[in-house]
Amino acid sequence: MSGEARSPRTTRQWVVLAIAAVVLAALCLVAGRWQWNRAQARDAEIELVNANWSAPVVPVEEILPGPGAVVPGSEVWQRVELTGEYVPEATVLLRNRPVQRTAGFHVLVPFEAQLPDGQELVMVIDRGFVPIGSDASAPDAVPAPPSGTVTVVASLRADEPPSDRGAPDGQVQAISTAQVLAAAPDGDAWAQGRTVGAYGALRSEDPAPAAGLISLPEPNTDPGSHLSYAFQWAIFAIGAIGGYVLLWRRERGALRGENVSAGDLLLASGDAGDGAGVRARRSPRDRRPTAEDEEDALIEAQLSR
Secondary structure, eight states: OOSSOOOOOOHHHHHHHHHHHHHHHHHHHHHHHHHHHHHHHHHHHHHHHHHHTTSOOEEGGGTOOSTTOBOOGGGTTOEEEEEEEEOGGGOEEEOSOOBTTBOEEEEEEEEEEEOTTSOEEEEEEEEEEEEOOTTSSSOSOOOOOOOSSEEEEEEEEEOOOOOOSOOOTTEESSOOHHHHHHTSTTOSGGGTTOEEEEEEEEEEEESOOSSOOBOOOOOOOOOTTHHHHHHHHHHHHHHHHHHHHHHHHHHHHHHTTOOOOHHHHHHGGGTTTOHHHHHHTSOGGGSOOOHHHHHHHHHHHHHTO
């Protein structure tokens, strides 16, 4: 360490440091606010799952009364019952969506449901999961759905945004009804005018298929770390401002010939509300003499005569 004393910072330097501290604190608060919003959104998702996952099964027409209907946000994960037939020749595979860290494919099969009023609607059903095959580009086998009239219970899910990523024939990168139907070997012309803005995550089939798929897992209700991250960013914002204040106090004390210890720096943030702390950190020459000091001074004066 050089023995030459560093010259004190100029007013301009202090202004630049203050601006930097304020900008840093603002950025930390923005990041904290973003994490806070993510935590709130995640809490809303978990509340929706808890409300609808185990709710009583309702007929699909109570939520999707006919073709063109879109599942309301409040009804996502609600169990519905559909009666009709699968269209196995229009089966499509969803890729790049592991289940329990296992690579594989979701099996998406359109379902023609008959409504009590005579209408028909087509809904894509995610029937379950199959592991990757020997060459990883497709499964070795895809179990067929039950044939004939089937009663399906599925949890309603909102259509995912269409994906702009390419996929092999018969496969998709997102569960978007339009993309899934278009990816089938015969296209989607047969379903025109009968689709809905939702898909179903299979819960049960009656009759049961001859060969089943790996069941879809329950939705994840882990809130994640967003809330703790939000508080961490808030602490960082406080630290940016506090660091500037402590740096200013340290240089100010050095110019007055005071030694500012690490304890002083740690306690500096409590100056505003702790008068005792201020008095404890004053230099000895600023301390008001006590009665004992005055008595000692009087004795020394008498002895020196």
